[in-house]
Amino acid sequence: MEPGIQLESFHVSSTMGFVLDDPKTDLPEYYHPWMSIAMDLPHLIQTHQLWDRVHKMPLLSITHLEGHREQRLAHLALGFITMGYVWQEGEHQPVKTLPRQLAEPYCRVSEALDMPPILLYADCVLANWKLRDPARPFEIENMDTIFKFPGEESCRGFFLVSLLVEQAACTGMEGIVMAMNSMLTQDNRGVHDGLEMVNKSLLKMKEVFRLMRKHVEPNVFYGTLRIFFTGWKDNPALPGGLLYEGVSTDSRQLRGGSAAQSSSIQCFDALFGVKQMEASADSYLKDIRSYMPPAHRQLIEVLESRKPLRSYVSNSGEQDLIDTYDKCVKALVDLRCYHLQAVTSYVSAPSKTAYRGDPTPREEKGTGGTNAFSFLKSVRDSTKNVLIKPE
Numbered sequence: 001m002e003p004g005i006q007l008e009s010f011h012v013s014s015t016m017g018f019v020l021d022d023p024k025t026d027l028p029e030y031y032h033p034w035m036s037i038a039m040d041l042p043h044l045i046q047t048h049q050l051w052d053r054v055h056k057m058p059l060l061s062i063t064h065l066e067g068h069r070e071q072r073l074a075h076l077a078l079g080f081i082t083m084g085y086v087w088q089e090g091e092h093q094p095v096k097t098l099p100r101q102l103a104e105p106y107c108r109v110s111e112a113l114d115m116p117p118i119l120l121y122a123d124c125v126l127a128n129w130k131l132r133d134p135a136r137p138f139e140i141e142n143m144d145t146i147f148k149f150p151g152e153e154s155c156r157g158f159f160l161v162s163l164l165v166e167q168a169a170c171t172g173m174e175g176i177v178m179a180m181n182s183m184l185t186q187d188n189r190g191v192h193d194g195l196e197m198v199n200k201s202l203l204k205m206k207e208v209f210r211l212m213r214k215h216v217e218p219n220v221f222y223g224t225l226r227i228f229f230t231g232w233k234d235n236p237a238l239p240g241g242l243l244y245e246g247v248s249t250d251s252r253q254l255r256g257g258s259a260a261q262s263s264s265i266q267c268f269d270a271l272f273g274v275k276q277m278e279a280s281a282d283s284y285l286k287d288i289r290s291y292m293p294p295a296h297r298q299l300i301e302v303l304e305s306r307k308p309l310r311s312y313v314s315n316s317g318e319q320d321l322i323d324t325y326d327k328c329v330k331a332l333v334d335l336r337c338y339h340l341q342a343v344t345s346y347v348s349a350p351s352k353t354a355y356r357g358d359p360t361p362r363e364e365k366g367t368g369g370t371n372a373f374s375f376l377k378s379v380r381d382s383t384k385n386v387l388i389k390p391e
């Protein structure tokens, strides 16, 4: 029999899911040159001083970073500085070379973490938070981000609401493991209870997602924040990618930050056995895994390698189990429908205002580089395909 899955082995916790628990908020004194720039980023970008500050930065070694949390904080800080440096003058005038004093330590710490040298969802959402008052609860009013881009409350809200959606997936991760492990011992009650946890978690994720409206202004997201997540793969503004000076003589093409890098959603897909109808959507979602922390991507792969839950449930002959499985799939479809509405509000609507008068037909590009709508609709429809009893 295959061994049971333990969440902790994949750096996933039952209370925080994929969110980095108790992240470090400061680095040793030696790294003050990085931290002082990263902490002052909105001001340095808005006053066009960031390039100058980066040029004066000393070349530091990563050997003084101790442990995973310090490495994650360094990756986060250097990611923020990099995005600010590349996009300081707007989305049409990016920098093509990252100077050595930034590029070299960034690539070294990225290698140590086995994550690419660009700002990731695992950085700016999963590891970019702190409690204002540690004695008070983990809720948005008592939270702040460690680093910010211009955009004030919309910036804080975008990172923290995404974080809370991700944290709401923690019960779902426990449910996934309970369902998969119970299937090994043909314990249908356990499969059922695991699926109920998954359903509860998916409903909670949607409920928390609604907070986006309260905290994030669509025009600020589209006109300001989005620019700093833009990557250098398939991007006409940076057709050759970005040169990491002192690391390689070839430019690198890397995708921008996007919640598409969320491991929890791909775990749900793996649980239900969702297969993408569109080859391009399938290859994008597989490719994006290399932008996740390695332990998290491994969990998705392990779930995919297991006996399919869908056929187990479908062959069980238990109506209640089939209905519960379908209820979960519908909750995931519903979450994806809600997400599409968010993309309409935060990408399509403000882009129409931004490009008013320009007759060029365009399909909205996501920061992760996809043609957002056709991609997201196809992923939603592929999710519907795994219903055992289609509507």
Ligand code: HEM
Residues within 6 Å of the ligand: 161, 162, 165, 166, 209, 212, 216, 221, 257, 258, 259, 260, 261, 262, 265, 266, 336, 339, 342, 343, 346, 347, 365, 366, 367, 368, 369, 370, 371, 372, 375, 376, 379, 380
């Ligand atoms: C204002 C809020 C949001 C906007 C505007 C937005 C936008 C987008 C866009 C444009 C894409 C296409 C991929 C790309 O090129 O980036 C995408 C994909 C995706 N987003 Fe979001 N997103 C938002 C919030 C979230 C949140 C909170 C989550 C939850 C963790 C999330 C999860 C995903 C996932 C998993 C995908 C991949 C497609 C899928 O599996 O359905 N997004 N998002």
